[in-house]
Amino acid sequence: MRVAPPEAGKGADRGSLDVAAFEAALPEPAPPPPPAPERLFSRPFASPIDDLELAWDEQGRLRLLQFAGGRTTGAAALARAYPGVAIEPGDIPAGIGEPLAAYFDGALDALAQIPRALNGTAFQRTVWRALETIPAGTTQSYGGLARRIGLPNAMRAVGLANGQNPVAVVVPCHRVIGADGSLTGFGGGLPRKIWLLEHEGAAFGRPQPSLI
Numbered sequence: 001m002r003v004a005p006p007e008a009g010k011g012a013d014r015g016s017l018d019v020a021a022f023e024a025a026l027p028e029p030a031p032p033p034p035p036a037p038e039r040l041f042s043r044p045f046a047s048p049i050d051d052l053e054l055a056w057d058e059q060g061r062l063r064l065l066q067f068a069g070g071r072t073t074g075a076a077a078l079a080r081a082y083p084g085v086a087i088e089p090g091d092i093p094a095g096i097g098e099p100l101a102a103y104f105d106g107a108l109d110a111l112a113q114i115p116r117a118l119n120g121t122a123f124q125r126t127v128w129r130a131l132e133t134i135p136a137g138t139t140q141s142y143g144g145l146a147r148r149i150g151l152p153n154a155m156r157a158v159g160l161a162n163g164q165n166p167v168a169v170v171v172p173c174h175r176v177i178g179a180d181g182s183l184t185g186f187g188g189g190l191p192r193k194i195w196l197l198e199h200e201g202a203a204f205g206r207p208q209p210s211l212i
Helices: 019-024 074-081 094-104 108-113 122-131 142-148 155-163 190-200
Strands: 039-047 050-057 062-067 086-089
Touching: 019 122, 019 155, 039 074, 039 094, 050 074, 050 094, 062 074, 094 108, 122 142, 122 155, 142 155
Parallel strands: 039 086
Antiparallel strands: 039 050, 050 062
16 A cells, blocks of 8 residues: 655655655555675776776676765775675676766767666665656756656655765766756765766756855
8 A cells, every 4th residue: 555655844845854754655666676796896987077986796787886085985885785795806897888988978878778786775766766767968856856756745855865876977866956957965076066967968057166
C-alpha cells in the first residue's frame, strides 16, 4: 500500500526533510540495488577541470566519480559505501574512459554509454535515476526534480539525495539549480559546476563572486 507523503506544512517553499516518509510514498518502487562488488578498481582520470577519482567493479560498471581534492577522498567514500571491499589499482575500462573523454571533447550525449551501478537507498536511487533524464544543455530546479519523481513536497529531500550522488558528471547532479536560475551547492565546487554547465551550453544565473 502506498503511504501518503508528508505535507509541506510550515516552510512549504522548501518542503519536508522526512526522507523515510518520502521513500515509503514513492509512486513507483525503485529498482533493486546492485549486488555488492567483490572487488573494486580505481585510477584517476585527467579532465580539463582537474583530476577525477574513478572506481569501477569487476563488470566494468562505474561505482564512483568525484573530483580529486574534495573534503572526502575517493578511498574514504568507497570504504563508507562498500565496507570491507578490496580496492585495487587498475586500467580504466574503455567503456568508461572513452565516453568520458568524448564528453569532455564535446560529445555531450556520450555519458549515457557509461555503465554504472549506484549503491544507495530506494529514495536516493529514484532521485539519481531522475537526474539521468535531464538532457545536457538544460537544467532542472529542485522542485521540478521532486515533481519528476511524483513527490512535489520532497524538494529538500531531493536536494539531499542530489548531493549524495556517488557518480558526479555521469549522473548529472550539476544540472540542478535554484528555481530562480541561480546556482546552488555542488560537491565539486561552484567553479566546476559553472564549467560543466557552460560546456553543455546551459543557461543559468551566475552566483556572486564571494560565493565561488
